[in-house]
Amino acid sequence: MEDSTDLVALAGNPNSGKTTLFNALTGSAAKVGNYAGVTVDIKRGETRTPHGAVLEIIDLPGTYSLEGGSPDQQIAREVLSGKHDRVPRPSLVICVLDASNLERHLQLALEVIELEIPIVIALNMVDLAEKTGIRLDPVKLAEELGVPVVPMQADKGKGIVELKQAMRHPFPAAPDEIGWEKGDAESRRAFGLSTSDLSARRPTAHTSTLSDKLDRVLLHPVWGWFFFIGIFFALFWSIFSWAGIPMGWIESAQEFLIGKVEGLMSEGDFRDLITQGILGGVGAVVIFLPQILMLFFFIGLLESSGYMSRAAFLMDGFMAKVGLSGKAFLPLLSSFACAIPGVMATRTIDSAKERLVTIFVAPWMSCSARLPVYLLLVPMLLGGREGGAKQALFFLGIYVLGTLTAFAVARILRGRLGPDEVESHFMLELPPYRLPQWNYIFRHVLDRGWAFLRKAGTTILGIMILLWAATTYPKLDSEDPGEVLSHTIVGRISDTIEPLVKPMGFDGRTGTAILTSFAAREVFVGSMAQLFQIEESDDEDETRGRIRDRLAAETWADGKPMFTMPAVLALLIFYIYALQCLPTSAVVAREAGSWKWAVGQFVFMTVFAAVAALLVYQVGTFFSS
Amino acid sequence: MSHPTVKELESDSLQSLSQAQVGCDFQIQFVEGPACEQLRNLGFCESLQVRKLANGRNLVCSVCGTRVALSSDLADQVKVSPLAPALS
Numbered sequence: 001m002e003d004s005t006d007l008v009a010l011a012g013n014p015n016s017g018k019t020t021l022f023n024a025l026t027g028s029a030a031k032v033g034n035y036a037g038v039t040v041d042i043k044r045g046e047t048r049t050p051h052g053a054v055l056e057i058i059d060l061p062g063t064y065s066l067e068g069g070s071p072d073q074q075i076a077r078e079v080l081s082g083k084h085d086r087v088p089r090p091s092l093v094i095c096v097l098d099a100s101n102l103e104r105h106l107q108l109a110l111e112v113i114e115l116e117i118p119i120v121i122a123l124n125m126v127d128l129a130e131k132t133g134i135r136l137d138p139v140k141l142a143e144e145l146g147v148p149v150v151p152m153q154a155d156k157g158k159g160i161v162e163l164k165q166a167m168r169h170p171f172p173a174a175p176d177e178i179g180w181e182k183g184d185a186e187s188r189r190a191f192g193l194s195t196s197d198l199s200a201r202r203p204t205a206h207t208s209t210l211s212d213k214l215d216r217v218l219l220h221p222v223w224g225w226f227f228f229i230g231i232f233f234a235l236f237w238s239i240f241s242w243a244g245i246p247m248g249w250i251e252s253a254q255e256f257l258i259g260k261v262e263g264l265m266s267e268g269d270f271r272d273l274i275t276q277g278i279l280g281g282v283g284a285v286v287i288f289l290p291q292i293l294m295l296f297f298f299i300g301l302l303e304s305s306g307y308m309s310r311a312a313f314l315m316d317g318f319m320a321k322v323g324l325s326g327k328a329f330l331p332l333l334s335s336f337a338c339a340i341p342g343v344m345a346t347r348t349i350d351s352a353k354e355r356l357v358t359i360f361v362a363p364w365m366s367c368s369a370r371l372p373v374y375l376l377l378v379p380m381l382l383g384g385r386e387g388g389a390k391q392a393l394f395f396l397g398i399y400v401l402g403t404l405t406a407f408a409v410a411r412i413l414r415g416r417l418g419p420d421e422v423e424s425h426f427m428l429e430l431p432p433y434r435l436p437q438w439n440y441i442f443r444h445v446l447d448r449g450w451a452f453l454r455k456a457g458t459t460i461l462g463i464m465i466l467l468w469a470a471t472t473y474p475k476l477d478s479e480d481p482g483e484v485l486s487h488t489i490v491g492r493i494s495d496t497i498e499p500l501v502k503p504m505g506f507d508g509r510t511g512t513a514i515l516t517s518f519a520a521r522e523v524f525v526g527s528m529a530q531l532f533q534i535e536e537s538d539d540e541d542e543t544r545g546r547i548r549d550r551l552a553a554e555t556w557a558d559g560k561p562m563f564t565m566p567a568v569l570a571l572l573i574f575y576i577y578a579l580q581c582l583p584t585s586a587v588v589a590r591e592a593g594s595w596k597w598a599v600g601q602f603v604f605m606t607v608f609a610a611v612a613a614l615l616v617y618q619v620g621t622f623f624s625s
Numbered sequence: 626m627s628h629p630t631v632k633e634l635e636s637d638s639l640q641s642l643s644q645a646q647v648g649c650d651f652q653i654q655f656v657e658g659p660a661c662e663q664l665r666n667l668g669f670c671e672s673l674q675v676r677k678l679a680n681g682r683n684l685v686c687s688v689c690g691t692r693v694a695l696s697s698d699l700a701d702q703v704k705v706s707p708l709a710p711a712l713s
Binding site: 064065067100101102103104107132134185189193202211212215216219221309313316317320326425426427428429430431432 | 660662663664665666667668670672673678679681682683685687689690691692693694695696698699
């Protein structure tokens with residue numbers, strides 16, 4: 001099949017449903033959301049036409065026009081005009097148009113038609129358009145434009161077969177004649193408006209939709225904030241109170257496995273490696289899987305329903321005070337799940353300098369990898385059990401602290417970078433509220449869960465084995481466990497770094513646990529479990545509870561308690577601020593276009609974290625003594 | 626769509642979208658200013674109808690069936706005239 005690798009590009013305005021169509025065509029689970037700018041890079045996949053020909057599909061970032069715009073829109077423009085260095089010019093373009101908003105979406109289609117590439121129009125969201133009273137006439141539209149038009153509902157899978165039929169060879173040729181003057185924006189616009197008036201006639205009366213009514217409350221200067229805070233508090237509260245049940249299951253499974261291994265194997269180093277190093281260390285991290293899944297689920301829910309752009313709208317005034325705009329809020333919010341997609345999402349920001357600043361501060365939004373550490377430490381501060389409104393409030397406080405510091409630094413940095421060459425303004429589409437696309441949310445959540453487990457099975461497992469070896473060898477014949485530990489490699493590292501971390505209230509072992517977590521933050525919990533020799537037992541008690549009890553009982557050589565309130569606070573502060581994630585630094589280097597930014601960010605955040613921890617411990621100790 | 630004449634522009638009925646009253650429908654007469662292309666891409670084209678939904682630092686309006694939030698300095702670049710009340 002000589003035509004088996006024909007390239008088909010999906011183009012369209014932001015939030016026209018390109019990615020939903022991409023997923024429907026290729027069977028993949030690329031991230032979709034109900035706000036402009038979910039797709040910031042080119043995604044690839046394959047599909048088959050009804051005749052069996054394989055087509056390569058690329059999903060381009062959304063763009064309003066092929067002229068001007070932000071980095072993600074430039075990509076779309078370069079590909080369609082055949083000027084992209086990595087992607088050849090597509091053989092066919094599927095232009096995805098939102099039928100409920102044809103006046104605007106048609107403009108891009110007309111620009112693509114001018115490029116004289118074969119084009120098929122996917123007239124998406126016809127259900128929404130008809131619901132708002134628009135009288136659609138796809139046949140008239142096809143006649144006016146001279147290109148095939150396929151009405152469809154990509155999210156329900158309607159019209160996909162018809163679209164695939166239209167994608168077969170020979171591809172529909174670009175129209176010989178166009179009804180407007182080529183290259184003349186004004187003539188093109190007038191043609192687009194009259195065509196959409198003919199093929200998608202709007203009812204004359206403006207009807208107030210459900211979205212209008214919801215927005216009256218959710219964007220209200222007072223009530224809007226009330227709901228904003230309420231929604232985010234409910235989100236944190238449910239993450240911390242509901243996850244307890246599945247966490248208990250994972251814990252029971254872990255204890256069951258440890259019991260089994262201990263029953264089957266005779267005592268020795270190898271059994272210790274499996275029970276303490278692998279099952280104990282990795283298990284201490286895997287236990288947080290439910291929380292991480294829930295965080296991704298809720299963020300997916302916010303994105304899919306359309307609330308995200310409302311949050312950006314509300315935050316714009318606040319963001320302007322720190323020199324950013326509401327558009328920077330979306331990348332920052334998704335950084336709460338993980339900084340990597342957050343940093344990528346900054347591509348939707350028009351201003352280059354605002355984008356750099358947003359990239360710089362994004363890792364201060366507490367990501368899901370920090371959760372295990374917070375969950376270990378917070379109950380130590382508040383005393384007692386996990387869960388409950390008090391802890392949820394404290395957690396919210398941790399997230400607010402990270403965010404406020406990020407804003408403060410953004411303000412200083414933005415001031416130093418100076419104004420942009422081109423002034424940019426706040427302009428954001430507020431999509432209609434929609435019911436979440438459950439299948440995509442669940443697939444996305446499962447993907448993230450799998451990614452987390454893979455990390456636990458590779459990076460975290462590797463570090464746990466290394467750490468186990470370093471806490472076991474070289475061996476010393478002694479009955480005193482403390483003496484044995486100080487003879488090992490870790491013991492020696494601990495002794496070396498203890499003077500460095502002691503002013504922050506940590507001993508050498510905590511210092512070593514922090515060192516190991518520079519590879520991945522979650523490692524900290526497993527490392528602490530190993531370094532403080534937490535015994536795994538068969539009973540149903542919680543492992544974290546045991547780590548906490550052990551830490552609370554830990555003392556310095558002079559008998560003073562080690563994990564005092566200021567010391568735990570200092571540890572918490574360190575984890576809020578430190579950048580301990582190599583993949584984030586790699587993405588920052590790529591997105592900012594230089595390693596200097598990534599290295600500068602790493603050094604700055606680490607020093608900041610250490611100084612903040614030092615201050616908290618010293619001041620806290622001064623006041624509590 | 627031809628641009629309105631100078632006389633029309635000076636008529637009292639013309640105002641910027643940022644000054645326009647919330648809850649009313651308007652017709653866009655012309656878009657002028659540094660960001661006019663951006664605005665047109667978002668659907669703020671001459672002769673189209675726009676409804677202003679909320680005021681503030683950023684105002685919310687509905688154009689071509691889409692709700693759009695835009696800063697007031699952008700809204701200053703959109704000149705509108707009130708739609709004639711329905712005949713009935």
